[in-house]
Amino acid sequence: xxxxxxxxxxxxxxxxxxxxxxxxxxxxxxxxxxxxxxxxxxxxxxxxxxxxxxxxxxxxxxxxxxxxxxxxxxxxxxxxxxxxxxxxxxxxxxxxxxxxxxxxxxxxx
Amino acid sequence: xxxxxxxxxxxxxxxxxxxxxxxxxxxxxxxxxxxxxxxxxxxxxxxxxxxxxxxxxxxxxxxxxxxxxxxxxxxxxxxxxxxxxxxxxxxxxxxxxxxxxxxxxxxxxxxxxxxxxxxxxxxxxxxxxxxxxxxxxxxxxxxxxxxxxxxxxxxxxxxxxxxxxxxxxxxxxxxxxxxxxxxxxxxxxxxxxxxxxxxxxxxxxxxxxxxxxxxxxxxxxxxxxxxxxxxxxxxxxxxxxxxxxxxxxxxxxxxxxxxxxxxxxxxxxxxxxxxxxxxxxxxxxxxxxxxxxxxxxxxxxxxxxxxx
Amino acid sequence: xxxxxxxxxxxxxxxxxxxxxxxxxxxxxxxxxxxxxxxxxxxxxxxxxxxxxxxxxxxxxxxxxxxxxxxxxxxxxxxxxxxxxxxxxxxxxxxxxxxxxxxxxxxxxxxxxxxxxxxxxxxxxxxxxxxxxxxxxxxxxxxxxxxxxxxxxxxxxxxxxxxxxxxxxxxxxxxxxxxxxxxxxxxxxxxxxxxxxxxxxxxxxxxxxxxxxxxxxxxxxxxxx
Numbered sequence: 001x002x003x004x005x006x007x008x009x010x011x012x013x014x015x016x017x018x019x020x021x022x023x024x025x026x027x028x029x030x031x032x033x034x035x036x037x038x039x040x041x042x043x044x045x046x047x048x049x050x051x052x053x054x055x056x057x058x059x060x061x062x063x064x065x066x067x068x069x070x071x072x073x074x075x076x077x078x079x080x081x082x083x084x085x086x087x088x089x090x091x092x093x094x095x096x097x098x099x100x101x102x103x104x105x106x107x108x109x
Numbered sequence: 110x111x112x113x114x115x116x117x118x119x120x121x122x123x124x125x126x127x128x129x130x131x132x133x134x135x136x137x138x139x140x141x142x143x144x145x146x147x148x149x150x151x152x153x154x155x156x157x158x159x160x161x162x163x164x165x166x167x168x169x170x171x172x173x174x175x176x177x178x179x180x181x182x183x184x185x186x187x188x189x190x191x192x193x194x195x196x197x198x199x200x201x202x203x204x205x206x207x208x209x210x211x212x213x214x215x216x217x218x219x220x221x222x223x224x225x226x227x228x229x230x231x232x233x234x235x236x237x238x239x240x241x242x243x244x245x246x247x248x249x250x251x252x253x254x255x256x257x258x259x260x261x262x263x264x265x266x267x268x269x270x271x272x273x274x275x276x277x278x279x280x281x282x283x284x285x286x287x288x289x290x291x292x293x294x295x296x297x298x299x300x301x302x303x304x305x306x307x308x309x310x311x312x313x314x315x316x317x318x319x320x321x322x323x324x325x326x327x328x329x330x331x332x333x334x335x336x337x338x339x340x341x342x343x344x345x346x347x348x349x350x351x352x353x354x355x356x357x358x359x360x361x362x363x364x365x366x367x368x369x370x371x372x373x374x375x376x377x378x379x380x381x382x383x384x385x386x387x388x389x390x391x392x393x394x395x396x397x398x399x400x401x402x403x404x405x406x407x408x409x410x411x412x413x414x415x416x417x
Numbered sequence: 418x419x420x421x422x423x424x425x426x427x428x429x430x431x432x433x434x435x436x437x438x439x440x441x442x443x444x445x446x447x448x449x450x451x452x453x454x455x456x457x458x459x460x461x462x463x464x465x466x467x468x469x470x471x472x473x474x475x476x477x478x479x480x481x482x483x484x485x486x487x488x489x490x491x492x493x494x495x496x497x498x499x500x501x502x503x504x505x506x507x508x509x510x511x512x513x514x515x516x517x518x519x520x521x522x523x524x525x526x527x528x529x530x531x532x533x534x535x536x537x538x539x540x541x542x543x544x545x546x547x548x549x550x551x552x553x554x555x556x557x558x559x560x561x562x563x564x565x566x567x568x569x570x571x572x573x574x575x576x577x578x579x580x581x582x583x584x585x586x587x588x589x590x591x592x593x594x595x596x597x598x599x600x601x602x603x604x605x606x607x608x609x610x611x612x613x614x615x616x617x618x619x620x621x622x623x624x625x626x627x628x629x630x631x632x633x634x635x636x637x638x639x640x641x642x
Contacts, residue, residue, distance in 0.1 A: 022457075022461055023457070023460050023461055023464060026461060026464040026465065026468065027464060029468055030464050030467050030468050030471070065426070065461075065465055068425070068426045068427070069426060069465070069468060069469050069472065070472070071468075071472065107472045108468050108471045108472050109471060109474075193571070194571070198618070220571055220573065220578050220579075221571075222580070223570050223571065223580070223587065223588045225570075225588050226587075234571070236571045236572045236573070237619075237621065238618055238619070239571065239572075239573045239574050239575055239576075240573075240575070240578075241574070241575035241615055241616075242574070242575070242615065242616075242618055245615050246618075257618060273579065274579075275579030278577065278578070278579045278580065278581050278582065279577070279581050279582055279583055279584065279594075279597060280577075280581075280597055280600055280601060280604075282604070283577075283600045283604070283609075283612075286609060286612065286613060287575070289613060290575060290612070290613050290614070290615060293613070293614075293615065294615045302579055349579070349580035349582070349587035350579040350580045350581075350582065350587070
């Protein structure tokens with residue numbers, strides 16, 4: 001499968017989205033990322049039981065912080081897909097990039 | 110209870126074995142003494158004494174003490190309501206002395222609605238002592254002639270001590286015990302919350318009589334005539350501690366809107382009739398909310414006139 | 418423990434609006450346990466402040482750190498070498514922290530990042546409730562182990578008031594009427610007689626009403642035992 005996804009996405013691999021912390025998402029935004037998203041396993045299919053649910057809550061937390069700061073909460077997002085869904089991965093990447101392009105560059109410069 | 114404790118008119122009426130009939134009057138939201146005097150006119154001669162509410166529902170009004178003084182000056186007997194929300198024990202004792210000096214002879218000791226219900230929800234509440242202890246405090250000042258700290262009072266305030274009772278609050282089984290404690294604390298008379306659920310009240314009074322509480326204290330049943338079905342609905346939904354049966358709302362709704370006030374009065378009259386015969390009930394406390402001008406008519410039709 | 422709530426970002430940002438080098442200082446005590454002012458929260462707040470200021474075009478230097486406890490001078494002294502490096506310190510401890518800090522470092526400004534609310538505990542993950550009012554004269558045993566001073570809206574010693582309905586307080590529909598619980602417990606255990614006597618008037622001198630309080634343990638004043 002040779003699927004292409006936008007080149008302006010920087011992938012950071014983690015063993016489980018449960019490892020992602022609020023500060024990781026915040027740091028990315030602080031350093032000027034226009035958007036950050038977490039791609040976790042399908043809900044109910046976490047190898048560590050609830051890592052992806054925890055990530056979902058952390059994403060929601062950051063969305064709240066952004067809202068409070070007057071920054072579009074859509075700049076952070078959570079997606080769920082399985083490792084077998086390569087096409088879906090590319091689709092999500094394209095969706096996210098489109099969404100961020102619509103929002104424009106981050107106000108955090 | 111033969112020798113008088115306070116010499117108040119209400120006490121005399123009750124000790125003589127008459128069926129008491131008391132009224133209520135809310136002070137104005139302002140210094141409008143004239144407005145208060147208008148209300149007094151309707152109450153004079155129709156009731157034995159009139160409760161002067163104390164920032165009821167935590168809404169700021171003219172002080173109950175000042176209202177009582179105006180009432181005394183007008184030749185009407187007040188029942189000075191005092192809540193624990195707005196005063197600490199110092200303010201309570203000084204107001205009790207002041208009230209007595211101004212001719213007040215009855216008091217009603219209350220906890221007070223929480224300030225969150227009123228028009229200054231940002232206020233700090235006091236609750237230094239609670240209503241049970243306020244009863245005991247007034248009794249100590251009267252019977253021992255002492256302040257709370259044991260110091261002698263130069264001319265103790267001889268108050269006829271009242272307390273409230275809501276037979277409809279939860280837990281129901283405990284209500285009669287709490288009433289008993291109020292009586293032990295020193296309550297001479299009780300004015301109950303507005304009664305609408307007669308079945309429950311009959312049940313409550315049976316417990317009161319079984320415990321002999323009616324022999325240690327005069328119990329005045331609270332009656333509020335409904336002006337219309339809307340008022341009944343509102344009270345049922347928004348006033349804490351109200352128990353209004355659907356059948357009552359239905360009965361009011363069953364008559365033409367124009368006749369609902371009359372129906373409300375009829376219901377109140379039927380209640381008063383039953384209370385006159387109910388064992389343990391020594392009188393009625395009529396709370397005609399912003400309907401003071403109807404009091405003479407209700408008293409007349411209830412057959413409680415002339416007052417002793 | 419002492420429970421606190423984080424102040425709004427708007428309020429915190431307003432406090433430090435004209436500062437350019439800030440320290441966000443967490444505490445490993447109660448505020449860590451109630452997830453409001455520990456290392457993690459200090460780190461997040463520091464990042465948040467930087468993001469906010471970048472957005473405003475007024476970048477700021479924000480460091481974060483956590484002390485073992487801000488209510489203990491032994492740990493507050495650990496800030497001695499660095500405290501002057503900042504032009505403001507935001508304390509995430511309860512109200513005690515910024516005061517211990519202010520007393521030790523009178524030249525520095527300490528802003529509170531949290532509103533200290535009550536003495537309580539977590540009744541479920543993420544939900545804390547008040548249990549103690551710190552009145553200085555505990556009588557919990559008289560009320561079936563449930564404190565009416567802290568938990569009754571009117572601090573009644575002889576409840577429940579007329580507004581108690583179905584075990585719920587008239588003041589908040591999500592608050593249990595503690596007096597309903599006390600009465601039911603006394604009924605269930607056959608000790609209703611405990612509630613019929615009039616209780617002595619409370620002596621509030623031991624509470625805040627008596628003025629700021631002090632607790633002295635003579636044997637410890639002399640040295641460790």
